[in-house]
Amino acid sequence: MNIEQARFNMIEQQIRPWDVLDPQVLDLLFVVKREDFAPAAYRNLAFADMEIPIGSGQVMLAPKIEAKMMQELGIKKTDKVLEIGTGSGYMAALLAARAEHVVTVESRPEIAAAAKANLERAGVANVTVEVGNGIDGWAQRGPYDAIVVSGSLPTVSSALLKQLRVGGRLAVITGEAPVMEAQLITCTGDGVYNTVNLFETVVPALDGADAKDSFSF
Structure with missing residues (x-):
C-alpha cells in the first residue's frame, strides 16, 4: 500500500468535496500522520471514508468529519482548546498543531493511555490527556477559546457552554439517530451564544452520553 498516495x-x-478548502487544514492532514493513530490491525484503513474501531467500543471518526470540524473552529496559535472524547488522539494532534495548548478528556483509562502513547510517539508535546467524564466539559482547566466534542451529544449543557470565553467556539454534533446536526456555537457575549447549523450526519454518541440522557429526576 502506498501510504502517501492513500x-x-x-x-x-x-x-475537498466536503468543502474543506482551508489550505492550512489541508496541509495539516499531510503533516499529522493519521495512520500512526489507527490500531495496527486497521492501519491500512486509516484513510478510508469510515469510522475505525479503536477498542472498548470506541471509534476514530471519519476523516471528513474531523477535517470539517477543524476548518469551522478556525484554531489560532493563541487558542486554549478542549476536546471531549480523546479516542485515538488524532483529533487532539490536529488541534495541537494549530493551538497553544489542548486539554483532551477521555472517560476510559485504557483508551486515554493508548492516545497518550500515540501523541508522545508523534512528538506532540502541547496536549494534556485527562481521564474523566467530560460530557459537561472540564471546568477546572477552563475557560477555553475552542471546544470540540468528538462524538455526538443529545443536547449541549449550559455547563459546557459556560466554559467558552467570549469569542470562543464550540463544534459539536447534537441530536439522536437518524437525525443529527453538526453545529458551531459561538459565545458572542457573556451568556450569549450564536448557533450555526453546519451539516447533517450521524456519528456514535459520546461515551456515557446515552446513559446520562436516560436518567429521570
Missing part, C-alpha cells in the same frame, strides 16, 4: 486520495476525494 493520504492524497483521502484529501482530494473525501475531504
Whole structure:
C-alpha cells in the first residue's frame, strides 16, 4: 500500500468535496500522520471514508468529519482548546498543531493511555490527556477559546457552554439517530451564544452520553 498516495486520495476525494478548502487544514492532514493513530490491525484503513474501531467500543471518526470540524473552529496559535472524547488522539494532534495548548478528556483509562502513547510517539508535546467524564466539559482547566466534542451529544449543557470565553467556539454534533446536526456555537457575549447549523450526519454518541440522557429526576 502506498501510504502517501492513500493520504492524497483521502484529501482530494473525501475531504475537498466536503468543502474543506482551508489550505492550512489541508496541509495539516499531510503533516499529522493519521495512520500512526489507527490500531495496527486497521492501519491500512486509516484513510478510508469510515469510522475505525479503536477498542472498548470506541471509534476514530471519519476523516471528513474531523477535517470539517477543524476548518469551522478556525484554531489560532493563541487558542486554549478542549476536546471531549480523546479516542485515538488524532483529533487532539490536529488541534495541537494549530493551538497553544489542548486539554483532551477521555472517560476510559485504557483508551486515554493508548492516545497518550500515540501523541508522545508523534512528538506532540502541547496536549494534556485527562481521564474523566467530560460530557459537561472540564471546568477546572477552563475557560477555553475552542471546544470540540468528538462524538455526538443529545443536547449541549449550559455547563459546557459556560466554559467558552467570549469569542470562543464550540463544534459539536447534537441530536439522536437518524437525525443529527453538526453545529458551531459561538459565545458572542457573556451568556450569549450564536448557533450555526453546519451539516447533517450521524456519528456514535459520546461515551456515557446515552446513559446520562436516560436518567429521570
